[in-house]
Amino acid sequence: MNPVRIFISSVQKEFADERAALRDYLRGDALMRRFFEVFLFEELPAADRRTDVAYLDEVRRCDIYVGLFGNDYGSENTGGLSPTEREFDLATAEGKYRLIYVRGTDDAARHPKMRALVHRAEGGLIRKRFNTPSELVARLYAALVEYLEEKQLIRSGPFDAAPCTKATLDDLDPERMAWFIRTARATRRFPLAGDASPAELLEHLNLLDDGRVTNAAVLLFGKKPQRYLLSSEIKCAHFHGTEVAKPIPSYQVYKGTVFDLVDAAVDFVLSKIALSVGTREAGPQAPVRYEIPKEVVAEAIVNAVAHRDYTSNGSVQVMLFANRLEVWNPGTLPPSLTLEKLRQAHGSVPANPLLAEPMYLAGYIERMGTGTRDMIRRCSEAGLPEPEFAVSDGFRTIVRRVQGGEEPSGKTSGKTSGKTSGLILDMIRRQPEITIPEMAEALGKSTRAIEMQLAKLKQSGKVQRIGPAKGGRWEITEGGDE
Known part of the structure; x- marks a missing residue:
């Protein structure tokens, strides 16, 4: 969020000490400097x-x-007006949030025009009196905390339940909400009818606060969520080595709803890691296995998005190294959980409950606190070390990759480069009659995404279709075997 700008108005020489004290306090206090910017x-x-x-x-x-x-x-x-009075008059005319502090109690000692200005301010404002700079600082601090609570920038409830102050219903995407209803009905038997209106959906999910859209509503269904919640983006980076080093071979910053962010970040990782495609000996569907199980990658990223601290200026970071995957988010564990408890059966304590519930309904997360244990189990089944969890300047999940180019136990042959187009070509080589839906299911992509990749491969002369859609086959041309 943009800082709240404070203008301090006074006779400069008379209030030199007070102005300096306010400046130093507002810039030095952790809470104040997080929200406010002072102008002198x-x-x-x-x-x-x-x-x-x-x-x-x-x-x-x-x-x-x-x-x-x-x-x-x-x-x-x-015109006989001082800068202080002109500033006060303009702030009043502009409808600014005004805080007035009067030094001393002896009004008779004041300049007549200042005395008149004090009385005029008293007519429409609650003003506070003070004698020392420390008293002034204490009174302004209390007033600014009240301002933050009034604007719901801080509150006792969760951040996702607070109104997104500058967003309106017009900033939400009806198509995204319709998609959610269809998905939630198919995934979790969501009770709303398929033709339910956006207003009905928002009311049902408690995503309105006195008619105002909440931060959760913007994160879930916003047309451009980062317009209001800039740090909600995800940053993904791929390094060939084991440390952060420039130049970064591949770096992407993804924006969109929480669903968009998870999908994009998961695809980023899966496109960079090894994939094995088996044969159809055991059944009609060719088995596909990623170097790191797709469910583990998704769980780490979903947890980071759903449970992060959205008041922080930090963004979720997904970093793939030669020996590990790291997912970091600006958040921490709730008091009831410890790192040890993450490896045991534990309750679900979402940091953003209004965000977590729709993500559960859409099938992105589970609600019973099983995610971290599932990650441990799936890594063990894939022959990988157990994931590591750490809390320092945020929450970090580390998933170790196989060292030295070795494959996890039980992994099928046919490791590819990991890029979607290369994986498609590999599947066609193995099974020329494979269908687009089968490719999509094997790669965890939509049929539309596969169609787009095939169109590019056709355009580049690497693949062609022989025969009809049903009963035909794919053929890799000379360019596709380079």
Whole structure:
């Protein structure tokens, strides 16, 4: 999120100590600097524009106007108004959130125009009095925490249940919501009818807060979620070695809904790891096995997306090295869980419950806390070491790859480069009569994705279709055998 901009208005000389104290506190406190950015006119660099124009422009840009009123009124313009009063008037006219602090209790000692300004401010605002800079800091801190709660930037409830302040229903994608209803009905017997409206879906999933769309609604169904929640993207990188090093051979930043992000990141990893395609000796479907089980890759990425801290500026990172897969997210374990408990039967404690429930309904996650144990079991079955889990500056899942080019036990022959087009060519070599739906099922892709890959292969002269759609076969041309 963009920082909340604070403009501090006062007679500079009279409030030099207070202005410095507020600046240092707002920039030094962990909570304050996370949300707020303070502007002081004395820090504005020299520029070729009039002073009065410059500070009034800053009032227009600010979100919160903080007025410090004392005894002095300040220099007056030809109309008899000081900068402080003009700033206050503009903030009022612009509808800014205003906080007024008055130093001292002796109003008789004030300049008559400042006394009048204090009384005018009292007519429409609750103002606080203070005597020392420390008192001022304490009062402003309390007011800013109240502001954050009022704007629901901080709250006792989960982040995903808070309204996405600048998003509206028009920012949600009806087609994505219709897809969700169809998927959830087929996967979890979702009770809403297939023709249910977007409003009915949002109400059913508790994704509205007094008619406002929540952060979860934007993450699940937004047309452009990163417009409002920038760090919700996923960064994927592939390194040939075992450490982070530049240049990065392959680097992608994915945007979209949480469903889009998971699908894209999983595809990124699967396209970079080895895949074995067996024969049809054991049945009509050729067996396909990835070097790291697809379910393990998906579980690690889904957990990172569903349970991360969305208030952090960090993004989920998926890093594939020569010897391991690492998935990192800016989050931590809930107090009731430990790293040891992840390896045992444990309850499900989602950090973002309104986000996790729809992901469960769409079949992306399980609700019973079985995900990490399933990862351990599947890695063991594939002949891989157990996944590692760690909490330091975030939560990290590490899945070890097979060392030295050896294949896990029980793995079939025919290891390929891992790219989808190469895998398609490999399947055609083994079984020329293979159908597009069979390719899609074997590779875990949609039929549309396979059709697009085949179209590219045809266009590049690497493959051609012989005979009709039913009963025909594929043929690899000379270019496809290079």
